[in-house]
Amino acid sequence: MASDTKPTTDLSKSVAFVERLPDNGLPWNDDGGIHKLPGPHMLKDKYPTKAHAVADFQNYAKDGHNIIFAEKIALHFANDTAINMVIPTVIFQRRPFVDDVVVVADARDAERVAKLHVKKSLIYGDISTFLGDGVLSTRNLESWQEQRTNLVEGFLPLASLANVMPISVQRANYAVDKRLRDMISKPVDICEFYLFEAMTQLHMALLGETTEFSEQHNVKLRQSFSTMLNGLSADVEAWKNSRNFIRNFSKQILEHVRDEKGDTVRSGPYRAQMTGCPVVGPVAAKLAENVPQCVSDPLAAQRDSASTISFAGFDTTALNMTWVTFEMCRRPELQRRLQAEIDSVYDSLNGRELQYSDLPRFEFLTKVINETLRLWTSVPNGTFRETQFEEWIEGLDGEKVKLSPGTQVWIPSFLLHRSEKLWGKDALEFNPDRKWLPEETWFGKSFGGFNPSSYRFAPFTFPPRGCIGMNFAQMESRVIISKLFREYTLEFAEPTKSKAMQAHTRENFLGYNRGTMMPAGGMWVVAKPRRAGASKI
Numbered sequence: 001m002a003s004d005t006k007p008t009t010d011l012s013k014s015v016a017f018v019e020r021l022p023d024n025g026l027p028w029n030d031d032g033g034i035h036k037l038p039g040p041h042m043l044k045d046k047y048p049t050k051a052h053a054v055a056d057f058q059n060y061a062k063d064g065h066n067i068i069f070a071e072k073i074a075l076h077f078a079n080d081t082a083i084n085m086v087i088p089t090v091i092f093q094r095r096p097f098v099d100d101v102v103v104v105a106d107a108r109d110a111e112r113v114a115k116l117h118v119k120k121s122l123i124y125g126d127i128s129t130f131l132g133d134g135v136l137s138t139r140n141l142e143s144w145q146e147q148r149t150n151l152v153e154g155f156l157p158l159a160s161l162a163n164v165m166p167i168s169v170q171r172a173n174y175a176v177d178k179r180l181r182d183m184i185s186k187p188v189d190i191c192e193f194y195l196f197e198a199m200t201q202l203h204m205a206l207l208g209e210t211t212e213f214s215e216q217h218n219v220k221l222r223q224s225f226s227t228m229l230n231g232l233s234a235d236v237e238a239w240k241n242s243r244n245f246i247r248n249f250s251k252q253i254l255e256h257v258r259d260e261k262g263d264t265v266r267s268g269p270y271r272a273q274m275t276g277c278p279v280v281g282p283v284a285a286k287l288a289e290n291v292p293q294c295v296s297d298p299l300a301a302q303r304d305s306a307s308t309i310s311f312a313g314f315d316t317t318a319l320n321m322t323w324v325t326f327e328m329c330r331r332p333e334l335q336r337r338l339q340a341e342i343d344s345v346y347d348s349l350n351g352r353e354l355q356y357s358d359l360p361r362f363e364f365l366t367k368v369i370n371e372t373l374r375l376w377t378s379v380p381n382g383t384f385r386e387t388q389f390e391e392w393i394e395g396l397d398g399e400k401v402k403l404s405p406g407t408q409v410w411i412p413s414f415l416l417h418r419s420e421k422l423w424g425k426d427a428l429e430f431n432p433d434r435k436w437l438p439e440e441t442w443f444g445k446s447f448g449g450f451n452p453s454s455y456r457f458a459p460f461t462f463p464p465r466g467c468i469g470m471n472f473a474q475m476e477s478r479v480i481i482s483k484l485f486r487e488y489t490l491e492f493a494e495p496t497k498s499k500a501m502q503a504h505t506r507e508n509f510l511g512y513n514r515g516t517m518m519p520a521g522g523m524w525v526v527a528k529p530r531r532a533g534a535s536k537i
Helices: 011-019 050-062 066-078 107-116 122-131 141-155 157-180 190-206 211-229 236-255 269-275 282-289 298-312 315-330 332-347 356-361 363-375 413-417 438-444 470-487 496-502
Strands: 085-091 097-103 383-386 391-394 400-403 408-411 488-492 511-513 517-519 524-529
Touching: 011 050, 050 066, 050 085, 066 085, 066 413, 085 122, 107 383, 107 391, 107 408, 122 236, 122 298, 122 383, 122 408, 141 157, 141 269, 141 282, 141 298, 157 190, 157 269, 157 282, 157 356, 157 470, 190 211, 190 282, 190 298, 190 315, 190 470, 211 236, 236 282, 236 298, 282 298, 298 315, 315 332, 315 363, 315 470, 315 488, 315 496, 315 517, 332 363, 332 470, 332 488, 356 470, 363 413, 363 438, 363 470, 470 488, 488 496, 496 524
Parallel strands: 097 408
Antiparallel strands: 085 097, 383 408, 391 400, 488 524, 511 517
């Protein structure tokens, strides 16, 4: 590996910690089994023991660069990122242990394994203390199927999302015309702006909450998620307080489905059709019905899914919008082209508000969002799975390697999306006009109600266990981005400005992986009104 692969944390303490843990993986000197795959065990000059490799990987992870570690291992052996390998790591359960994790980044293997092996991995570990038996992380497949079948109704494109889009549009108007206007006298961390707004949109449009309720809980809820994600490195008391705050918030979401009289005030599409009432808080309505009976504690699973929606339903979208903004500031000519398309669509509305049926008209915006999801993958880890039966994947020189049932697997979208073999020599360049496969752009329609994935492109991972909220994310991002760039031209401010030109490179990578792709140090911009009268309420 190259000499620049040094994490910021000293290894000695980490090695000592790892050496005390049980090891469920292969012996370090065993060259058989999954050790036929490339990985740190083949770099014994750098990693004389497994503890050294695990410690180095964990320290990269603490720095938000676990994906960079994996990328450098891949490049060392294959000069491309889309290969399979094995990396030993700590799996954080109540009693942590070391295990060998197979990284499946060969494109065809990744797609197949993700589609066939839907059981989630033990790697989710301590994050499951608030996601638990919720729909995202449950390892009970019967529970997952039951919950997903129930919850998906709240995310149906036409029956649900089209009905709540006016709330999304109204909030976007307020966010840009009022909140951002009040900030633009000085540089703005646009990432924080998007995080606040994405959570507010989730609460108001999908959960049926008021502006006041959302803004009251917004910052504290996001801080609580962040504390929980820090796991063992967090202060114990702060960790407990955060867990309790998240659980209490989820409890309130479920309680608000009914008013003080006990009458239901949240409605999904089916109930709305049967009773004639409007669709209100469709996901909250479905959460109230989401009580899986195949788990030991159904009410805890219901609460965990409420926590899951609150956690997974905002930051991925906010970060996609953040990196879209980054690339538009980095490439002003693309920003002008995007604004021309946005102006054309809005001017044709003749004063009415944007509607769901208008979204396919943002053809260039779709390419911009897709390319951002590729290069700055919102969930760079992709997904973690556990093999449910024997599986065979590609090894070095085409040799097939067997994965036994129960193997822990990591399928990182980040490595698929940065592969020159899959995307060409410009894989690390932002190019929205690259040649997209039909299935990556809804077969030429620019917007649709299904997962726009291919063997090489999986920003929402692969079906059937893909992101349940992807349709809302696609809608919301187009509403907010189009409104913001309709009203403002954005330019970099320091400290982001000095880092921007080299941010794609592996040596100066600006992304910071905490489960989602954060910008290291925030994303600082200045916003300049575009039109006379712009940004007035």
